[in-house]
Amino acid sequence: MISKTLMGAALAVALAATSALAQDFPNKPIQLMVAFPPGGSTDIGARVVAAIAEKAIGQPIIVVNKGGAGGQVGWTELSRQKPDGYYIGFLNLPATNTAILDPERQAIFDTKSFTPIINQVLDPGVIWVRADSPYKTMQDIIDAGKKAPGTIRAATTGIMSDDHLAILMVEEAAPGATYRLVHLDGGAPMMKETLAGNIDVAFDNVGSIVKQVQSGQVRAIAVLDPQRSKFLPDVPTSKEAGYPTVVMNSTRGIAGPKNMDPKVVAKLQEVLKKAMEDPDHIKKLEDVGLAINVMVGADYQKYYDNMHATAKKYYEWAKSRPQK
Amino acid sequence: MKLGWLIATVCLVCLFGFTMWLGIWGFAPLNSRPLAMKDALGPGPGFFPFWLAAIGISLGVLLLIEVYRGPAEKPDTASLIPERAAAFRIIAIVVLLAAAAFALEPLGFRVTAFVFIALTSLALGLVSPVAITISSLLGSVGVFHVFYQWLKVPLPVGPYDYVLKPLGL
Amino acid sequence: METLDHFLAGLSAAMSLQNLAFALAGCILGTLVGVLPGVGPAAGTAILIPLTFNLDPAGAIIMLSAIYYGAMYGGTITSVLLNVPGEAASVITCIDGYQMARNGRGGAALGIAAIGSFIGGTFAVLALVVVAAPLASLALKFGPPEFFALMLFGLCLVTGLAGRSLVAGILMTVVGLLIAMIGIDPVRGAPRFTFGVPDLYDGLGFIPVVMGLFGVAEIMATAEKPYREVIKTNLKNILPSREEWNASIGPIIRGTGLGFFLGLIPGVGSIIPTFMSYVMEKRLSKTPERFGSGAIEGVAGPETANNAYANAAMVPLLTLGIPSSPTIAVLMGAFIINGLTPGPFLFVEKPVLVWTIIASFFIGNVMLLILNLPLVGFWAKILEVPWQYVCVGTLLFCILGAYSINQSVFDVWIMLGFGVIGYLLRKLDFPLAPAILGLILGPQLEKSLRTSLEMSAGDFTIFLTRPITLTLLILSAVVLIVTALNLAPKQIREASDD
Numbered sequence: 009m010i011s012k013t014l015m016g017a018a019l020a021v022a023l024a025a026t027s028a029l030a031q032d033f034p035n036k037p038i039q040l041m042v043a044f045p046p047g048g049s050t051d052i053g054a055r056v057v058a059a060i061a062e063k064a065i066g067q068p069i070i071v072v073n074k075g076g077a078g079g080q081v082g083w084t085e086l087s088r089q090k091p092d093g094y095y096i097g098f099l100n101l102p103a104t105n106t107a108i109l110d111p112e113r114q115a116i117f118d119t120k121s122f123t124p125i126i127n128q129v130l131d132p133g134v135i136w137v138r139a140d141s142p143y144k145t146m147q148d149i150i151d152a153g154k155k156a157p158g159t160i161r162a163a164t165t166g167i168m169s170d171d172h173l174a175i176l177m178v179e180e181a182a183p184g185a186t187y188r189l190v191h192l193d194g195g196a197p198m199m200k201e202t203l204a205g206n207i208d209v210a211f212d213n214v215g216s217i218v219k220q221v222q223s224g225q226v227r228a229i230a231v232l233d234p235q236r237s238k239f240l241p242d243v244p245t246s247k248e249a250g251y252p253t254v255v256m257n258s259t260r261g262i263a264g265p266k267n268m269d270p271k272v273v274a275k276l277q278e279v280l281k282k283a284m285e286d287p288d289h290i291k292k293l294e295d296v297g298l299a300i301n302v303m304v305g306a307d308y309q310k311y312y313d314n315m316h317a318t319a320k321k322y323y324e325w326a327k328s329r330p331q332k
Numbered sequence: 333m334k335l336g337w338l339i340a341t342v343c344l345v346c347l348f349g350f351t352m353w354l355g356i357w358g359f360a361p362l363n364s365r366p367l368a369m370k371d372a373l374g375p376g377p378g379f380f381p382f383w384l385a386a387i388g389i390s391l392g393v394l395l396l397i398e399v400y401r402g403p404a405e406k407p408d409t410a411s412l413i414p415e416r417a418a419a420f421r422i423i424a425i426v427v428l429l430a431a432a433a434f435a436l437e438p439l440g441f442r443v444t445a446f447v448f449i450a451l452t453s454l455a456l457g458l459v460s461p462v463a464i465t466i467s468s469l470l471g472s473v474g475v476f477h478v479f480y481q482w483l484k485v486p487l488p489v490g491p492y493d494y495v496l497k498p499l500g501l
Numbered sequence: 502m503e504t505l506d507h508f509l510a511g512l513s514a515a516m517s518l519q520n521l522a523f524a525l526a527g528c529i530l531g532t533l534v535g536v537l538p539g540v541g542p543a544a545g546t547a548i549l550i551p552l553t554f555n556l557d558p559a560g561a562i563i564m565l566s567a568i569y570y571g572a573m574y575g576g577t578i579t580s581v582l583l584n585v586p587g588e589a590a591s592v593i594t595c596i597d598g599y600q601m602a603r604n605g606r607g608g609a610a611l612g613i614a615a616i617g618s619f620i621g622g623t624f625a626v627l628a629l630v631v632v633a634a635p636l637a638s639l640a641l642k643f644g645p646p647e648f649f650a651l652m653l654f655g656l657c658l659v660t661g662l663a664g665r666s667l668v669a670g671i672l673m674t675v676v677g678l679l680i681a682m683i684g685i686d687p688v689r690g691a692p693r694f695t696f697g698v699p700d701l702y703d704g705l706g707f708i709p710v711v712m713g714l715f716g717v718a719e720i721m722a723t724a725e726k727p728y729r730e731v732i733k734t735n736l737k738n739i740l741p742s743r744e745e746w747n748a749s750i751g752p753i754i755r756g757t758g759l760g761f762f763l764g765l766i767p768g769v770g771s772i773i774p775t776f777m778s779y780v781m782e783k784r785l786s787k788t789p790e791r792f793g794s795g796a797i798e799g800v801a802g803p804e805t806a807n808n809a810y811a812n813a814a815m816v817p818l819l820t821l822g823i824p825s826s827p828t829i830a831v832l833m834g835a836f837i838i839n840g841l842t843p844g845p846f847l848f849v850e851k852p853v854l855v856w857t858i859i860a861s862f863f864i865g866n867v868m869l870l871i872l873n874l875p876l877v878g879f880w881a882k883i884l885e886v887p888w889q890y891v892c893v894g895t896l897l898f899c900i901l902g903a904y905s906i907n908q909s910v911f912d913v914w915i916m917l918g919f920g921v922i923g924y925l926l927r928k929l930d931f932p933l934a935p936a937i938l939g940l941i942l943g944p945q946l947e948k949s950l951r952t953s954l955e956m957s958a959g960d961f962t963i964f965l966t967r968p969i970t971l972t973l974l975i976l977s978a979v980v981l982i983v984t985a986l987n988l989a990p991k992q993i994r995e996a997s998d999d
Contacts, residue, residue: 045842073840080690084702113690116702161956167689190955191688193948196846206644206956336929344672351679351694367686367693375954377686377693380947381679388675395668414725421724425896426921429717432900433913441901448900449893456724456889467890471897484555485905 033093033272037068040262041097043082045073048165048195049215049298050098050260053129056292061283072097079166080107080115087117091265093272096125099263101312105319106168119316123268124308126280127261129293130301131213133174133232134240138202139224141209146230146249149209150178153185162187163198163207171211173322174232174256180325181251202226213258214239218297232256239297259301259315261308277304337399345392352385424455440490441480442501445472473501504634511856515864520563523556524861527564528868531571535578536880537891538585539723542572543827543937544716547708548898550835551905558839559854563861565835566815569828570622570862573771573811574869577614577804578880581607590771590807593779597792597799604795608877612739613749613797614804615873621757621809622866628761629816629859633848636820640845645956646963648821649949650973651767652942655823657977658768660935661984670935670984673926677936680705681943688951700911707834707941709903709912710919714933715827716899717920720892722927727888739877741797749801752782756805763806764813767823770934771810778806812862818843819855822945827937834941838906 042054051073058069074082079100089095099122107115135146143149152160164171172189179186190207192198195216202210203225210226218239220226228243232254236245246254262280264273283289284302293300303311357366367378414422428451435444449468458464473496479485514520530552534545546568553561576591581598594614601610643651660670683694684704695701741749759781760774782802783792792799814825822844824830836843847855873880903916926933957963964970 071840081685081687081703084685088702107690110690114692115690116692158958188956188958190952192952193687196850200641200846201644204642204644340925340929340931341672344676347676348679367691370959375951375959377689377691380950381682381693384675384679384682388672388679391668391672391675395666395672398666398668418725422721422924425717425721425724425892426917429896429900429913429917429920433910433917436900436904436913437910445897445900449897452893452896453889456892458887458889467893471894475897475901479551479901479905483552485551485901486908487901487905488908 033275034065034067036094037070038062038065038093039070039072039095039097041072041074041082041086041095043074043079043086043098043100043103044165044194045196049129049131049213049296050100052215052296053260053293053298054098056289057128057280057283060286060289061279064282065279079103079169080113083107083117083122084115086263087121087265089265091123091268093264093268093276096262096264096276098128098260099124099312100169101259101261101315102173102319103166103169103258105316106173106323108316109320109323110168119312121266122263123266123273124305124312125262125264125273126277126284126305127259127301127303127308127311128280128284129215129260129298131215131258131260131298132237133170133256133258134212134214134217134237134243135174135178135229135232136202136210136212136217136221136226137208137229138205139227141227143209143229144227146244146246146251149229150182150185150251153179153187154182157184157186158188160187160208161190161206162209162211163190163192163202164211165192165194165198167191168319168323168326170213170256170258172326173319174211174254176322176326177232177254177256178251181253199226215296215298237297237299239294239299259311261303338396341392341395341399345389345396348385348388348392351381352389421456425452428452428455437488438490440492441487442472442476442496443490443492445475476501507852507856508630508860510853511858512860512863514559514853514857515563515860520560520857520861521864523560523564524567524865525868526552527567528571528865528872531568531573532575532578532869532872532880533571533883534568535572535575535588535591536883537886538579538583538884539719539888539891540895541715541719541828542569542576542588543711543831544719544895544899545572546828546831547711547834548716548895548902550708550831550838551898551902553835554905558836558841559857561839562832562835562841562858565832566858566862567865567868569832570808570811570865571869571872572828573808574615574618574873575880577618577800578611578877579884581610581614581800582881582884588771590775590811591804592772593775593803594800596779597794597796600793600795601797601800606745606795606797608739609741609745609797610800611877612874613741613745613801615739615870615877616741617749617753617756617801617805618808618873619866619870620753621760621805621807622812622869623863624757625761625764625809625812626859626862626866629812629862632765633816633820633855633859636816637845637848640820641849643845643969644967645949645952646967646970647973649946649953650964650970650977651821652823652946652949654973654977654980655768655817655825656935656938656942656946657980658766659770659825659938660932661980662768662770662773667981667984669931673932674935674939677939678943678946680710680936681940682947687944687948700909703907705915706903706906706912708831708838708906709916710940711827711831711834711937712899712903713916713919713921714923714926714937716895717916718923718927720895720899721920721924723888724892739874745797748797751785752778752798752802753805755781755785756802757809760806760809760811761813764810764825765816766825767817767821768825768938769810769814770826771807771814771828774806774810775803778802808866812866815859815862819847819859820845824938824941827934830937830941 040054040058042051044050054071058071062069074085083104086097107113108118137143162175175187198210201207214237217226221228228240230246230249231237231243232246234247368376369378370376432444432448446468449471450464453464480487530549534540546565549568553564572588576588577594580586580591580594581602584595584599586592586595598610656674660674683701685692756778759778763769763774779799782798783789814829817823817825818829824833833843903912953963
């Protein structure tokens, strides 16, 4: 009896302690992890939302870049943090899913290691080449892949990233066409290597290349989405090019480690949603070609689960594909 | 000198050997899995460490031969082992640093630094109690104020904050 | 023209009150690090990183680079007054500088060193402004094979020029590279050498390792053999006489050019320019016999070369992302902590930031001249602080710094462990610079090798069919062969690193 009362009291104290902690959240700077090096589109979006949200939340939000291993370094870091809300970070679906799916990566996190908070951006995939490349249409690239299988150097932004899955989708949609996969460390190195001529075809997302398309440095071949992108209105979709199954996108959303206090999550959702709907945020993201798609809580969780199923399918496929 | 080199090189070669055995080929009880030299997606995670360790082992063996066949020990071998008083200071530094690492989070920065500075000063041969007290206070509370309060560098506060804070420390 | 705009924008940003304050603080702390024997520039810069945690990236880098070249100035004072080099690049200054102090011309030695350093440093920054942008855009055309070969070349130079035994040098490089393997594989994402210990997933922290290998190990060495009394010298006449000035002008001009060009080559450490300048001045002198007994040319040339080098060595760091010495590797670590990756892309991504940092070098050089000429007496006083306080203070900052980078006691243990290892390796004369550079370049070296092989579908001939790559690989082999045949000057190989 006594012990029960004691336990109750202890529980009450503990609860009071946690809610007290949640009450004065945040009382120190919040770190916002980006699992890619600076300069990529996740980084750009993170810095914009951080700058707006930190005014509302009253504490600095510091963007921390933890690039490497297609994001795994950063997500490992995120999953290992205390779930106190002071360390949150961007999940890049489906790259996070594939890191979980591949047993060889020995990821120490799984789908349940994170608390999805809010999605910021849905960025369709795009195939692009250097401005002076001989490839003008998606068909040119597929023909080249069929003519000389395994020699066209196609870059991804990391193993099992959405770009990697997109190449697999192209290979699936056009049997016989295969590419030589080169996995780079994100959008910035990909731009550098492609412009330097070390890469023939790059698979990335619309947001990473809008500026360079407009300046004429690179040419977008196809947007891997059912609809044309408002940022690249002249670029045909994969559907228009005759490959409707090649649809890939990457989303960037904010999550925390698992077991976060719901009150802290709610506070973050409120502040971040407001920041993402801020005209300044919308303008700055659209300026760099990032399509905003805010999904909060359950919606984001659902998208997360669906993406995991798609990624699983292509992951199995990638395992059986010989590298040549 | 020569003996020192031989021992150091043997240690290095063993290190590389262990690296290969544990890290690359895996050793389940220590929770390490074998790393692939090559996988379906290109050169694997074991590729670079394997060649590094291989180069390391061969160089280590080469160095062993070089040292073994090299000139005999020079008279400066004696300088390799520090004299008594110096050895005491060095060991004191290592022990006190280890103690500080143990104490840092449980006791907080201020208490740890105070004791660390006082004991290290004594071990290195300072005797004036006034000077030691002043420098310990400056190094613990002073540094804490500058780094934690002013520069916002995260330092462990420790369990005695409720005593130290009201005292203005 | 765009570069000029960026440079002007950077200059005005560097002139902001805040950044001026950071540069001044860095210069003072750096001189202090240089003056205090027993704390080298690599350890000094590393332990002061926590000071910059709360600064914006530009401020942090401005302050840390000011610490770096401040230490280069400060080291001279210790060499002249104590005959103990404050840092390795001042080893050569001990020879004639200390003799000048004993002849009562210590003030002039310090004065000419400060003036020469200022001239060398300023011209090197001017030249840096001119060459940096073209070099960075050239480097943008480099692919993974070229970067792999370039890093290998840098590592070969560091290895070949450090320490008595080439085999030991390569061994230490390999040790550094292997330590860098700990953590998550940068390409495939598999954890390596972590043994399920979560603290190892991010790898061993670079800064704690440097603090251990340099900071703690140096203090242990000082505790073993405390340094001696300061020489009392006349510090009133810090301006050199007309005669001394005439003798110095040639060495200063030659030192500037020499230091700058050697600084451009990735992997040339900081002692080489000073040594080469000394030898050159001795050869050119009509009275070479004066060298060794207080020739001012023997101070002016090497000190100028040293500072021209120190500023020029920022070129390979900023344009290629390759550090030449452990201290610059620490600066590179500071860039990375601040979310910046030094390399050609930085000029494209953050031009104003890069140019702000470069512009701050100018300001820093002026500040150091002011700090050094009139205040030299003050710095000499610092030397009278008992060595015990220096040791205790450095150790305290090592604990503070190692802990606060990730708020992890694990990092303090890493620092302590590497301190003991560093002390033992130092006693045995194993060079440490190659290990540090291997450690910081390891991840990129592996990544560029593996990306190259992905590009060629596993075919190693990719390294032989690209002209730049092939040239660099041949040069690397030449460096190793030359060192293996003991052709490099003995003094360079025997001087201690950092």
